[in-house]
Amino acid sequence: MIHFGKISLEQFLQVYWQKKPLLIKQAVPDFISPIVPDELAGLALEDVFESRLITGRVGASWSLRNGVFTEQDFLDMPAQDWTLLVQGVDRYVDEVGDLVSQFDFIPRWRFDDVMISYAATGGSVGPHFDYYDVFLLQGTGKRRWHLSTKNCEMENYLEGVPLRIMDKFEAEQVFVVEPGDVLYVPPKVAHHGVSLDEECTTLSFGYRAYGAQELYEFMDKPCPDGMKGTYYQDPQWCDIGQPALISDSAVQQAQILLDISGVQFAQFVTKLDVMDVQTLQLFEYENQDEGFDVCGRYQLYSVCKIAYLRENNVVRVFANGEEVEFKGIDAGDLVDFCNKRRVESLHCLELAKQLFEQNLIFLI
Structure with a gap:
């Protein structure tokens, strides 16, 4: 820091x-x-x-x-x-x-x-x-x-x-x-x-500056004229060592602009623009012949956007505008990966496999 x-x-x-x-x-x-x-x-x-x-x-x-x-x-x-x-x-x-x-x-x-x-x-x-x-x-x-x-x-x-x-x-x-x-x-x-x-x-x-008009377009709703120049304001942040967490207070700030759920807000803030989508496709193409390494150290693609919500002690992960489902993965391991953007197969084999299968990580 x-x-x-x-x-x-x-x-x-x-x-x-x-x-x-x-x-x-x-x-x-x-x-x-x-x-x-x-x-x-x-x-x-x-x-x-x-x-x-x-x-x-x-x-x-x-x-x-x-x-x-x-x-x-x-x-x-x-x-x-x-x-x-x-x-x-x-x-x-x-x-x-x-x-x-x-x-x-x-x-x-x-x-x-x-x-x-x-x-x-x-x-x-x-x-x-x-x-x-x-x-x-x-x-x-x-x-x-x-x-x-x-x-x-x-x-x-x-x-x-x-x-x-x-x-x-x-x-x-x-x-x-x-x-x-x-x-x-x-x-x-x-x-x-x-x-x-x-x-x-x-x-x-x-x-990023999240404009009300952009949020309304994402929700497929017309933006009221009086809000077209309005922007999302962050809540009062405190450093909790979890940079990928979307806090309840952040969702509440978005709800000042329009009626949006935590899931919808998570999809919005992790979506990629057109150029980033093209960059991700290029990275995936370059690594398409790479096999999974059970002893490997992996990293999230630099262009990827990842975040998570905590709902009733359940961790919900969002990457590149979509919710990502994981099976049989410890919540602590999920949170650790989202915050650090890295995972080691030796320590979290099943998590690394599932991330690799979804083309989110590459071998470093």
């Missing part, structure tokens, strides 16, 4: 989560990024990654290009004022995926993906705000962050620009971050990060 320094985890969850930003100096002490700029550019040459190149700065024009890119594209980039963004790096780079557990004091089913950015000197994506939560871990180089709670309205975005960039932006806080620093930014807090050197990479750990 990341180090919070002068505050406790409990203080972060009570005072900051979904309320206000926090800079955590050396949250990951002596951090060495698993991805350096040249490696990130290499990922952008592959068609399995969603990547973007953004050029521009405040007060000048902006341009956006979508990957896949070529080596020549990077050779043609200017000396400064540009940024490369690569989504879902945690899906394919194990060292990046392993870093997600640093933030497992927030339920894993709330997690979306890790986006990594490289920015040349002066590079940025402009001042903007989002509806999701993000932990920004500085990987290499330095970046200056400007934050603001002012003018965070959809009407404040520039027109005729291929990016969501705020027209009026007035910084209220300014931070300079170095490798190992983490900046937490809650929903609807504007942020504008500018690279201070030629080595600037940032790992963004994003946590």
Whole structure:
């Protein structure tokens, strides 16, 4: 888990989560990024990654290009004022995926993906705000962050620009971050990060924003007009060491938006988007000839979303939008697998077999 320094985890969850930003100096002490700029550019040459190149700065024009890119594209980039963004790096780079557990004091089913950015000197994506939560871990180089709670309205975005960039932006806080620093930014807090050197990479750990409209669509119901801009709010979290658990309080928060059962909410929060479905199919194809190893150590596919409900001392497991049935498996073993996302055949043979048969795990 990341180090919070002068505050406790409990203080972060009570005072900051979904309320206000926090800079955590050396949250990951002596951090060495698993991805350096040249490696990130290499990922952008592959068609399995969603990547973007953004050029521009405040007060000048902006341009956006979508990957896949070529080596020549990077050779043609200017000396400064540009940024490369690569989504879902945690899906394919194990060292990046392993870093997600640093933030497992927030339920894993709330997690979306890790986006990594490289920015040349002066590079940025402009001042903007989002509806999701993000932990920004500085990987290499330095970046200056400007934050603001002012003018965070959809009407404040520039027109005729291929990016969501705020027209009026007035910084209220300014931070300079170095490798190992983490900046937490809650929903609807504007942020504008500018690279201070030629080595600037940032790992963004994003946590989903569940819009009322999306929930209603999942339930095949029309969303009332007055709720279309409303979002799910987390309950008051406490760290119980069970990142895969969907608590009763979380379900109750969803029920503020619409009439939804715990099972339906579990199906919703574990469903995969189209790109993740394609990624999972690719992983399954690559491992289709693999036989089951009775002495093997297995891991849940990185793209999989898994969670569980506890109902009357019964554990109900959900993976990738569906409830998964297990026969003759100890509830404690199920819970342990969901939270750790790993299982050893020697210790839990029958569980490993059933997970393997359902194409949820692979040999490590």
